[in-house]
Amino acid sequence: xxxxxxxxxxxxxxxxxxxxxxxxxxxxxxxxxxxxxxxxxxxxxxxxxxxxxxxxx
Numbered sequence: 588x589x590x591x592x593x594x595x596x597x598x599x600x601x602x603x604x605x606x607x608x609x610x611x612x613x614x615x616x617x618x619x620x621x622x623x624x625x626x627x628x629x630x631x632x633x634x635x636x637x638x639x640x641x642x643x644x
Contacts, residue, residue, distance in 0.1 A: 590615045599633045601640040611636045615629075 593604040595611035602608045615632035
């Protein structure tokens with residue numbers, strides 16, 4: 588089942604804007620489709636959002 592923006596809010600506090608939540612969803616769903624590993628998908632999405640969040644500061 589694909590993740591939604593609500594899931595992003597549950598998995599990382601850094602997804603604090605609509606843009607970052609959409610990015611998290613995109614990365615998580617693409618990684619899940621590619622690898623089939625939910626844990627890896629969440630970790631990768633969190634890492635991408637964290638990097639993006641740090642770059643905007």
